[in-house]
Amino acid sequence: MKGTLVWVIGFVALLAVAQDTSNKPAPSQDELEARFKATFNKATMSGRWSPLQDGKLGDEKKDQYMINSVTKVGKDLWLMNAQMQYKGKDVPVPVPVQVKWAGDAAVIIVDKFAVPGGNGNTAYSARVMIYENTYSGTWSGGDHGGMIYGTITQAKEDQSKQ
Numbered sequence: 001m002k003g004t005l006v007w008v009i010g011f012v013a014l015l016a017v018a019q020d021t022s023n024k025p026a027p028s029q030d031e032l033e034a035r036f037k038a039t040f041n042k043a044t045m046s047g048r049w050s051p052l053q054d055g056k057l058g059d060e061k062k063d064q065y066m067i068n069s070v071t072k073v074g075k076d077l078w079l080m081n082a083q084m085q086y087k088g089k090d091v092p093v094p095v096p097v098q099v100k101w102a103g104d105a106a107v108i109i110v111d112k113f114a115v116p117g118g119n120g121n122t123a124y125s126a127r128v129m130i131y132e133n134t135y136s137g138t139w140s141g142g143d144h145g146g147m148i149y150g151t152i153t154q155a156k157e158d159q160s161k162q
């Protein structure tokens with residue numbers, strides 16, 4: 001009983017600290033979308049992924065995605081212009097995504113996307129949350145899937161061109 005009381009008090013204290021007591025207004029939709037574009041302009045998503053097998057996470061592996069840019073093409077529809085390694089070559093891949101908002105966090109939704117030039121039998125789906133310069137989510141493709149997480153960095157301007 002004492003342990004439960006300590007847990008409840010700690011949880012209530014955490015909720016009180018987590019509440020935003022500032023009076024700054026929530027960002028507008030235009031501001032959110034501008035941040036999203038800036039986040040994915042010449043960006044690298046670097047992190048880890050783990051396969052999910054029989055309800056259990058497998059060993060972590062390194063993961064990296066290059067995003068050249070994002071373009072809004074509809075109400076919630078965007079095109080992520082990615083670079084992928086395929087057969088030893090950098091290949092540009094436009095990936096259609098939906099972007100939904102959970103407050104100031106973007107949630108990228110990929111539904112049944114077949115990688116161009118892939119085997120054609122596997123379509124990938126994912127739900128990836130973007131908050132500040134971090135990401136985390138889940139994905140599936142055919143008979144496999146897993147969890148991903150990591151950080152997002154933008155390419156530095158080449159100082160020699162100035």
